[in-house]
Amino acid sequence: MEKVKTVGDEFLGITGTQTSSSSSSVLFPKLKQLYFEGMDEWEQWEGISGGADEITIMPCLVEFTIEKCPKLMNLPLFLQNTPLRTTSISQCRRSIITPVWPDNCDVDIYRALEDPEIPNITERLETEIQMDSQSDEEITMSPVETEKQIES
Structure with a gap:
């Protein structure tokens, strides 16, 4: 996973036909914790390219941790539609610290990195x-x- 630069729909198991279909889907329906670490080259985490209204993503996600991903510039907007309670960000760019979090989510930030831009x-x-x-x-x-x- 060290060489990954972009994460897109394929991470969610979505194909182009699924994002434009009219049927509803629930992706990662039981996932409660999501943890990323040490992805040094990761730059983009793209959200869903289409059909977002018909797709529910990670409806049980309550804990999200991301560490040592120094080049990551953004997080997908679907995270704001999850029931997150705890988020921990460490050694990542300040630009990913955005108001994407649900209102009742505790966000802990450790050693945020400056954005070179x-x-x-x-x-x-x-x-x-x-x-x-x-x-x-x-x-x-x-x-x-x-x-x-x-x-x-």
Whole structure:
């Protein structure tokens, strides 16, 4: 599993005909715990490409753990439709820490990694303070741009 870069519909056992069919399906109906670790090259976890209304995924999932997946950029939206109670994220990019979790889910985050595409906000603030402090008149701090503003 070390070389996996993308996880898609095939992880769920879905074929192209199933995602567009009108019959309903329940995938992993009894799965309660899901754990990923040490997938160093994993970058994308794609959700369902179509027919999401007819498919129920992991309806019993209560515990989700993901560790040491430093390149993973996203989690699938279907996780927000599970009854998750506990989520643990360790040594993964900050970008996967999104509001995808159900309201009643406890999320524990350990050693989140900086995203190389997003400038280090702390370093930027320190630079701005140093530049402003050289003027002796006043020090001003402007609001830091959000991720969305940085991407545009």
